[in-house]
Amino acid sequence: MRSLKGRLDLCAVNTATLGYQLPIEETVEAVARAGFGAIAPWRRELDAHSAASVGRQIRDAGLKVSGFCRSTYIPAASRAQFLENIEDNRRALEQAAELNAACFVMVAGGLPEGSRDLPAARAQLQEGIDTLLGHARKVNVPLALEPLHPMYCADRSCLSTLEQALDLCQALDPERAGMLGVAVDVYHVWWDPKLEPQIARAGHERRALAFHVCDWLVPTRDLLLDRGMMGDGVIELQRIRRCMEHSGYTGAVEVEIFSRDNWWKRAVSETLTTCAERLQSVC
Amino acid sequence: MRSLKGRLDLCAVNTATLGYQLPIEETVEAVARAGFGAIAPWRRELDAHSAASVGRQIRDAGLKVSGFCRSTYIPAASRAQFLENIEDNRRALEQAAELNAACFVMVAGGLPEGSRDLPAARAQLQEGIDTLLGHARKVNVPLALEPLHPMYCADRSCLSTLEQALDLCQALDPERAGMLGVAVDVYHVWWDPKLEPQIARAGHERRALAFHVCDWLVPTRDLLLDRGMMGDGVIELQRIRRCMEHSGYTGAVEVEIFSRDNWWKRAVSETLTTCAERLQSVC
DSSP states (O other), X not given: OOOXXXXXXXXXXXXXXXXXXXXXXXXXXHHHHTTOSEEEXXXXXXXXXXXXXXXXXXXXXXXXXXXXXXXXOOOOSSHHHHHHHHHHXXXXXXXXXHHTOSOXXXXXXXXXXXXXXXXXXXXXXXXXXXXXXXXXXXXXXXXXXXXXXXXXTTTTBSOOOHHHHHHHHHHHOTTOOSSEEEEEEHHHHTTOTTHHHHHHHHHHTTOEEEEEEOBOOSSOOOTTTBOBOTTSSSOOHHHHHHHHHHTTOOSOEEEOOOBTTTGGXXXXXXXXXXXXXXXXXXX | OOOOTTOXXXXXXXXXXXXXXXXXXXXXXXXXXXXXXXXXXXXXXXXXXXXXXXXXXXXXXXXXXXXXXXXXXXXXXXXXXXXXXXXXXXXXXXXXXXXXXXXXXXXXXXXXXXXXXXXXXXXHHHHHHHHHHXXXXXXXXXXXXXXXXXXXXXXXXXXXXXXXXXXXXXXXOTTOOSSEEEEEEHHHHTTOTTHHHXXXXXXXXXXXXXXXXXXXXXXXXXXXXXXXXXXXXXOOHHHHHHHHHHTTOOSOEEEOOOBTTTGGXXXXXXXXXXXXXXXXXXX
């Protein structure tokens, strides 16, 4: 396993961690100044800018783009809405290309409004990814399917386990052409009894495109916005990173923390300093 | 699949659903009066009574005991505490026998205080179940391992999926002697992409000992105490019950709802009436 001591160049900051307190240009400067090697911006931050200009600014600051967040949910209550969702993701993929992102992070989406049909949502997801994969190849940005914690199955992601994500990759890209893989976020997968063999499989099948860290707090007070800083919770972070890297992962270690009542209330500089310290000590 | 219309005798009420508003003797009467065929009491309700006398009262009311809730968590920070947990579960098993319970519901427990070692917690669980299985055979009460939703992995259950539970059963009881199986609660497993094949497996391996229903609300406002009444959420209840019964399950359909801010505030009679109605219409 790589040592992260003095190697913040191997580490990335997902801008969600900073609670979107600053405009993207200031966030880029702050992340670069703190010594990180990469950044993962969100689409909403680009609204007022062209992706090309933000991409240029990020490169000028000496940063890479570890991932671009994130897809529009795919399953929809109507065919027209499904097609619109695909089209919106195509546009996002073009932005990802302009940013020179290492991957486009895909969050599946849950059950369409009014539906209880999980197999149907999953079938829509498969069709949607299949369509977008063609576009990903064209713009040369890999799709990173991110399985989300099962507690988000209803409203955010019908893709719930790493095994399910890898099965989907295998079904749509059996030749492993390099444009379809997974994002492994410890928050979503740490509980999985099959985590280690599935990470090994991701490596073997060359699917590991991103690795996200944060921590699981006890108690967790909110299903979405109460993630912990690395070291403040119960996830055995080093064991999981060791698995990732033994399986061949060489990409960034990206911090992604949604924390409405704690980290999002702190100054960006304090959060970045703490991330840097924890990455080097407990990850 | 069995029709539940006019067949409340096939249905059970887990007393947690009623928020422990009444002493157990009144709860038993209320459940019997509402027409249910079985009840699943909690250990805390027996504190002031002998299990034998409560068991007699339940039988006199014409009810069966679909399950006895629940085990003391097994993983512990010290060997002494681990052994104490096992001993406490032995005593509970004796109560389960006096109640003539169809099964003893086992909730595994999560990480011991101060630990991040999930594989070690799972090893303790396996050792604990192995020890208790001998006692279960002696008192003739099957152990029903209940995988809990992965969001409880840290503090309530390192047993997180049906597949993991069935693997554990297979490891400890390869001869399938009938004293080790699983409790399938829709709340905990509905999201699982492998749910249908694992339910089929549970049937094939003769492990299905209990089936619990409630619903997953969107949004879910509390990780523990915001379960929904059947029909108020997004779980496709009939699909899951069909799987269970196709796989050979013939036991009770038991309602178990933890709902601090809604059902626990209502009158017991109203909750029972609604359970009865929903069991016959949406389950």
